[in-house]
Amino acid sequence: MNLSKRITAMQESPIRKLVPYAEAAKAKGKYVYHLNIGQPDIETPSSFMESIRNFEGKVLAYSFSQGIPELIRAIIHYYKKYDMHYEEDEILITNGGSEALLFAIIAIADAGDEILVPEPFYTNYNGFSSAVDVKVSPITCKAEDGFHLPSKKSIEDLINPRTKGIMLSNPGNPTGVVYTKEEIEMLAALAKEYNLFIIADEVYREFVYDGLGYTSFGNIPMIQDRVIIVDSVSKRYSACGARIGSIASKNKELIAQVLKLCQGRLCVPILEQIGSVELYKTSEEYFQIVNKEYQKRRDIVYDALNNMPGVLCKKPTGAFYVAAKLPVDDAEKFVVWMLKDFHVEGSTVMLAPAEGFYATPGLGKDEVRIAYILNENDLKKAMNVLKLALQNYPNKTI
């Protein structure tokens, strides 16, 4: 009586596996600055809970498998701002972006198929893929290049008859990279040339800094039959616990097929859908305020890292992550050491070691992801702790 190979082979969350060390540190009275997880501290717009409190139904019944029409329409309206135009039968509401990703993977790939993913990647891309026997084929991106894509040729070399799609987040988690229009067009051309789907995880769409432009895969007309846009209210409206995501595609056959998976799980909770209708009505001003805040934090983290000897980090321009190379032997050991053996006046820092964000063995061993989801003041203190930790870590490499 053995468990399946696919579940035992599935990667454990590199973000969550060090949690016991953080718990132990806290139990000893240490204060831990959590920069390891993408949980924003920004308040969820109050319209979310207000609309849920007003729910008057006597029977909390099943709802539409594709999602409630009000939410689908709210998302259609939202996309118009980005010059993306969907009809009601081109959108499905999902249990977070996570379910959207899982369903998209199942829809485009059979057991044994491959999906190209720029690495380092959001670790659940690998988790979900291996749970359903799909292989992540990594396109290696480098800290030195600010995690921008390598040449078209080097990506072409990875394509084989079992390659079914390209999956990526833009802006990027864990790197904060925002792909240029040229990069998006290069991938679009590859998709067309090699007959691939594109699973475009654009949940950080609003989080682009320095006045940079943003190109969605939804903006490239020639590939709309092969683009699957994954979205979520989690980061956009700081509503991670709502678990409301969506799939959008102009490929109506794909939507019809994924609807079968949606019918299998019957429906997404109705209350959060009602709340999310209000979230999608949030004013533009909200994003201006939030973005200004994140950009300020990004600057604090980036400037601090750049003043630490031996740290390599190009300035990221999106999401709320910085990926950096540290002058340490092993980033996971370093994080554990900070939690177990180090503190500055009773405080320490938790980061996400980046090795788990890579599929290529050995890569990312000296890298970390820092999520700048604390206020300015705490972030400055946390960066100071990190700086001192790097000075004091016994296995530093400079």
Added chain:
Amino acid sequence: MNLSKRITAMQESPIRKLVPYAEAAKAKGKYVYHLNIGQPDIETPSSFMESIRNFEGKVLAYSFSQGIPELIRAIIHYYKKYDMHYEEDEILITNGGSEALLFAIIAIADAGDEILVPEPFYTNYNGFSSAVDVKVSPITCKAEDGFHLPSKKSIEDLINPRTKGIMLSNPGNPTGVVYTKEEIEMLAALAKEYNLFIIADEVYREFVYDGLGYTSFGNIPMIQDRVIIVDSVSKRYSACGARIGSIASKNKELIAQVLKLCQGRLCVPILEQIGSVELYKTSEEYFQIVNKEYQKRRDIVYDALNNMPGVLCKKPTGAFYVAAKLPVDDAEKFVVWMLKDFHVEGSTVMLAPAEGFYATPGLGKDEVRIAYILNENDLKKAMNVLKLALQNYPNKTI
């Protein structure tokens, strides 16, 4: 650019695929008695929404991947009534029973493996299995036997090296069968002998009538390392739209592995978990009232069916379904005919054709599932419509 074989091969929901005919009937002013879907009309206990309305968090953050401790403890407490004893690390909260089933299937079976399922079965067993390349191997049960299990020998004949488990609902959907203690023990013995897991979907545990006893797979000590109990608040507390389910198993390694899948989708919505804590505190009296109501309805449907010439139906003793053989050429055609071409004073009835509940081709063609989820009065009217429809259907077989 093709969609995956597994998604295109996935069965469409037989319950939902006739919905357009019902919509068309309603558009023409017909009243449709919906006996086709397991959506109870019973009110959700008000404690659910009350506790949600009191939620005061400013940031709707991610929560524990395994579920909130309060809900896990509430479920542990609930199980004690049934002499089932779990610890906190033996329970995971899921997005409905649906996700619990999907995760359990992935955990015990690899692509190409098989799971034994008594047919007719809850159609999503097949849907989820084929979505992840697992084959449902049907144990055929017959209307003539009240859908009780066939002999041990005939089940043994279905087992081969790729058989990894047995999956079933008890009480049964779509049949209303409640397996006897002897049947449960027979399956337990088979599981032990052939080294199989048992995925026991017991979401209708409370809905057992006629004072009959109920044996859970959680009550057979010798197999607790191989039993996975799937549960849900959907039917138990008439809270289908909450999408709160759970997995319970004394096999801690299995729970640890499934937790990786839970971490992949981050968490289950926090609000419904808070509401469900209150649901699990619902008094015993609630079930007595609800059960009395369902038993009365069961009697109305069963008595009415037994008075229709040519209908075959053994008295079911659980859940809120009756599966019956009708004297028609094709139950799906008959249901469509009722929606399109038949009415009694402007009313008609929608049932679920049973063919989609079978994996063996050709079986169930003249069978339907009737969900008795309407009040007594409507149910009587609906049964009268069905009786007259059977008299007037042009392709009847008697």
